Amino acid sequence: MENLESILKQHPFFEGLLDKHIEFIVGCASNARFKTGEFLFREGQEANHFYLIREGTVNLEIYSPQKGAITIQTLDEGEIVGWSWIISPYQWRFDARSVDMTRLIALDGKCLRDKCNEDPELGFELLKRFSPIIEQRLVATKIQLLDLYGKDD
Amino acid sequence: MAHQVRLTLDALQSLIDELQSREYIVIGPKIENRKVVYDEIAKIDDLPAGWSDEQEAATYRLHKTGSPALFDITHSMNAWIHHLYPSKATLLKASRENSGFTVERMKEAPPKYALFGIRPCDLEAMKKYDRILLKDTFHDEIYKNRREKTFIISANCTRPSGTCFCASMDSGPKATSGYDLALTEIIRDGDHYFIADIGSESAQELINKIPQAEASADDIAYANSLIEKAREQMGRTLNTGNLKEILYKNYENTHWDTVGDRCLTCGNCTLVCPTCFCTTIQDYTDLTGSNVERIRQWDSCYNNEFSYIHGGSVRTSSYARYRHWLMHKLATYHDQFDTSGCVGCGRCITWCPAAIDITEEASAIRQHSITV
Amino acid sequence: MEKTIETNRKTNGQYDPLITHPYTVKRVINETHDTFTLHLGPTNGRNTIFPFTAGQFNMLYMYGIGEIPISISGDPSKPEQLVHTTRAVGTVTKAMRGLKKGHSIGVRGPYGNGWPLDNLEGKDVVFIAGGIGLAPLRSAMYQVLANRDSYGKVVLLYGTRTPIDILFRKELERWKSRFDLDVYVTVDRAIGTWRGYVGVVTILVSRAPYDPRNTVALVCGPEVMMRFSIMELKKRGVKSEHIYLSMERNMKCGVGHCGHCQLGPTFVCKDGPVYRYDEIDYLLDIREV
Secondary structure (H helix, E strand, O other): OOOHHHHHHHOHHHOOOOHHHHHHHHHOEEEEEEOOOOEEEOOOOEOOEEEEEEEOOEEEEEEEOOOEEEEEEEEOOOOEEOOHHHOOOOEOOOEEEEOOOEEEEEEEHHHHHHHHHHOHHHHHHHHHHHHHHHHHHHHHHHHHHHOOOOOOO | OOEEEEEEHHHHHHHHHHHHHOOOEEEEEEEEOOEEEEEEOOOHHHOOOOEEEEEEOOEEEEEEOOOOOOOOOOOOOOOOHHHHOOOEEEEEEEEEEOOEEEEEEOOOOOOOEEEEEEOHHHHHHHHHHHHHHOOOOOOOHHHHHHHHHOEEEEEOOOOOOOOOOHHHHOOOOOOOOOOOEEEEEEEEOOEEEEEEEEOOHHHHHHHOOOOOEEOOHHHHHHHHHHHHHHHHOOOOOOOOOOHHHHHHHOOOOOHHHHHHHHOOOOOHHHHHOOOOOOEEEEEEEOOOOOEEEEEEEEOOOOOHHHHEEOOEEOOOOHHHHHHHHHHHHHHHHHHHHOOOOOOOOOHHHHOOOOOOOHHHHHHHHHHOOOOO | OOOEEOOOHHHOOOOOOOOOEEEEEEEEEEOOOOEEEEEEEEOOOOOEEOOOOOOOEEEEEEOOOEEEEEEEOOOOOOOOOEEEEEEOOOHHHHHHOOOOOOOEEEEEEEEOOOOOOOOOOOOEEEEEEEHHHHHHHHHHHHHHHHOHHHOOOEEEEEEEOOHHHOOOHHHHHHHHOOOOOEEEEEEOOOOOOOOOEEOOHHHHHHHOOOOHHHEEEEEEOOHHHHHHHHHHHHHHOOOHHHEEEEOOOOOOOOOOOOOOOEEOOEEOOOOOOEEEHHHHHHHHOOOOO
8 A cells, every 4th residue: 555645745735845744644644435426525514524536536516305416516536625624614515425436535634623723834834725726616616607608599 | 104294174174084985984072962972073073173171070061262272172071992892792692493502603894983083091091902802812802803993093182181190190191102193283373283193104195195294393392392281280190109019008998988988889980981891791582582692781890790709799888899990990900911000081080970089099098008 | 423622722713702602411410409510512513622621610601591600520631521510509500400411501611720730749739628619629639639649648628518518429438438538528517317527627627637848738619718728727837829729709701801800900710710829818808809
């Protein structure tokens, strides 16, 4: 099995972090695996993790009683799943479901949260890394809302 | 060549007679509905002798002068374009046949025009038309055939109107090339005559048929002095220095909103402008559906549908349409055709019902230029 | 039947660019509920085939209804199959949708420039298509795949509205199964049993496998989608001069005479529809230009 530390260090998301911070993050990391259709987390649950996808695909879904599960975004290998752990009130906003057999690195958000409060430098570094992801998804959502390819006559 | 002769008023009539005998349709300035238009004339008497025009922003008036001068009026409301690039032309006819259709390409027998008294600004505009419709990858058949047959008798300007600024645009008041004959009207010491500069061999051949005398050095100098005086009396000026670059930097200038609020998007400026060339192509089907005519007609970038693409028009606001037009005249035309899209005739100023003045607008943008 | 290929069409004095020529519909393919592909051939008696470049367009004419520009979606190496894909949204395209094999349609063209596929030796080529924008890019895909060895990675990123709006489905599936091609299809809204990607195509731009320092990107789709895709390309480090996009403006004549399609100092019908991004980037941010 690959060393978690080297995987995290090589991932662009963690690039440039101080060794001591990487070390701490590695301490919060563990391997995770979800089978096809399994939920990584459910809307409303306490958000205590985030994930780095090593293999496989994860769908973010909203469930509607009439329409069933509506996929709003697909996340793929190399991407980060979940930021609710770092934003109060630390509750998942969507369901995240494994589309196929998915291997991920799970990071303990609760442990990181506490550490971030103690060490604002790490907190800032992590927020700096999450905010572009949040921004990108926000932009993507806005474009989605435009219904660009729709008929408009 | 550069050979100049002196012609009397009667000689001009002989010139017209000669042109008509060669089956030219002579087009010249004449008064119609209290304005000077450019249309067919039969004889010298059709010209607006003794009339002068007063042009200002949104103002056009004719008044009598008592002078025998033919060219105290400045340019006509419309330019020569009607004649060489008709406002409406049938390009093809199609008819239903069995399960399909056939197409017949329209070929016109091009009319043979002699453009009499065409002003230097309009002559410059013709050079721009030549560039657009003759010298690109594709040429326009109708324009080409009509243009090739055209005989041009230009009239240098000795009196600019209040909206003229050809001197700023380097397109007047003297015709420098592109004519067969260029006339300068002189009324001096009770004498009324014309100095004609011969610009082509066919013009020389024509001149040989009519009464004429060699122009004296004094006449030529006097004619030039009249033109030079006109150059100094331009009703408007436009500072063209670096203007293209300034305009490109000022697409987002808030001044466009100010002029956009005044602009009625009526398109008058595009209809009188001698460098505007936009057209649209429309198919007209008869009621039975068996015959179709494809007609090309003049269009204006001020029409909302002009920029329509599926889902809506690109330029819906009046500011955007005015900006597009002015940018085209003074900036983008340069990049498209290596020449300005404005000849300084001032028609757009005269005929704008809101008195919008291209020289004022361009200078306002320059003055309030966004610094980049 | 012997066929003549009209070369040097542009300088041929006999060719009047405004005259439409009757062609016969050889085949109609319904791609989706509102999009269809027409295969056209010259009508007997005018047996002329003209070469075209991927990315060019023709003016198609429905007798008695009107004429519109439609890009060519077929294979440039097979000019005898004149292929157009379009969506029934306006009066003319809705009428076109009723065309059947053997019917007549008017064709004139081709007009405009094409995708710059020469001199891309060894480069990664990323196609970014939104909605019907896949049609003109398909021609370029054919050409690239015909010379597959000349390029580095070839990636197709295609975003559309919902799974039922996916064009050229069979072809996409065939391409997807190739080992020398990365094809990603994403939908804005998932419906039914869709198991593929959900999200806008711009997200794919940020994560698809290509080397941004050695990539040429060809982008076609709605203007907003192109702007945001280009933003992602630039974020990844693709140089502006390696990004090409296909623009849309009103086109009436096709030869730069009617003035309708002006985009800043350019005419989309003859200077475009394909532009190098850095040549028009300043215009993309200006409203109503």
